[in-house]
Amino acid sequence: MDWIEANFTDQAGLAALLLAALGPDGDDGSHDRSHLLRVWQNATSIAGREADCDRAVLTAAVILHDCVAVEKDSPLRSQASRLAASRARAILAGLGWEAPRIDAAAHAIEAHSFSAGIAAETLEARILxxxxxxxxxxxxxxxxxxxxxxxxxxxxxDPADPPAGRRDLDDRRFALDHFGAKLFRVAGNFQTEAGQALADARTRTMRRFVQALLDEIEGKSE
Known part of the structure; x- marks a missing residue:
C-alpha cells in the first residue's frame, strides 16, 4: 500500500489537502473553488463507470487543473494548462508523490484544455x-x-443580427455568439460514453435557452 492509498481511503481528504495547497481563491468566479468542486463531482460520476481509473491521480488532476490563472483574453491562454501542470508537479512532489503518478496527473492537466490541443492519452486525462x-x-x-x-x-x-445569420460569429464582442462559436462544438467531442450522455442533456438545455433568448429579443410571445 503506497503513501496515497494509506492516507486517503477516499479522495475527499486528498482533495482537501490539495485545495489548501492552492492558497486563497482568486477573483475569477468562473474558475474558483466552486468550479473545481463541480468538476470533481463530474469526474467522480464519470469515473464510477470506469473500473480502471486511478482515483488519486484523477483527484489531483481535477483539483490542480486550473492552479495557474490565465484570463481568456491573455496571449498566454493556450499555455495555461502547461503552466498549471508545471505548478502541479511541484505541489505533488512536495507531498511525496512518486514520478509516475506525478507524470500521469500532469498529463491529464495538460490535455484537459480545449485551446491547448493536446490529445488525452490516459483514462484519467479523458475523464478530466x-x-x-x-x-x-x-x-x-x-x-x-x-x-x-x-x-x-x-x-x-449583436442588436443588428442577434443569431449571426448574415455575419461571422464573433464571441469576443458578443456573448451569445459563444454558443455557436464554441459551446455547441464542445458538446460533440466528449471522450467517455458517460461524459457524452451528460453533455447531450446539457446541450439541450443550452439550445432551449438560446432559442428562448432569441424569441424574447425578437418580441415573440410564448
Missing part, C-alpha cells in the same frame, strides 16, 4: 477533459458564458 468541459455547458455553462463576457467587456448580442 470531459468533466471540465461539462462545466462549460448546460445551465452552469450559460451562467459562466455571460459572467466571462462581463469580465471581458463584451456585449450580450
Amino acid at each position: 477533459q470531459d468533466a471540465d468541459r461539462l462545466d462549460a455547458i448546460g445551465a452552469i455553462g450559460i451562467a459562466r458564458c455571460f459572467y466571462v463576457a462581463g469580465r471581458m467587456g463584451s456585449g450580450l448580442y
Whole structure:
C-alpha cells in the first residue's frame, strides 16, 4: 500500500489537502473553488463507470487543473494548462508523490484544455477533459458564458443580427455568439460514453435557452 492509498481511503481528504495547497481563491468566479468542486463531482460520476481509473491521480488532476490563472483574453491562454501542470508537479512532489503518478496527473492537466490541443492519452486525462468541459455547458455553462463576457467587456448580442445569420460569429464582442462559436462544438467531442450522455442533456438545455433568448429579443410571445 503506497503513501496515497494509506492516507486517503477516499479522495475527499486528498482533495482537501490539495485545495489548501492552492492558497486563497482568486477573483475569477468562473474558475474558483466552486468550479473545481463541480468538476470533481463530474469526474467522480464519470469515473464510477470506469473500473480502471486511478482515483488519486484523477483527484489531483481535477483539483490542480486550473492552479495557474490565465484570463481568456491573455496571449498566454493556450499555455495555461502547461503552466498549471508545471505548478502541479511541484505541489505533488512536495507531498511525496512518486514520478509516475506525478507524470500521469500532469498529463491529464495538460490535455484537459480545449485551446491547448493536446490529445488525452490516459483514462484519467479523458475523464478530466470531459468533466471540465461539462462545466462549460448546460445551465452552469450559460451562467459562466455571460459572467466571462462581463469580465471581458463584451456585449450580450449583436442588436443588428442577434443569431449571426448574415455575419461571422464573433464571441469576443458578443456573448451569445459563444454558443455557436464554441459551446455547441464542445458538446460533440466528449471522450467517455458517460461524459457524452451528460453533455447531450446539457446541450439541450443550452439550445432551449438560446432559442428562448432569441424569441424574447425578437418580441415573440410564448
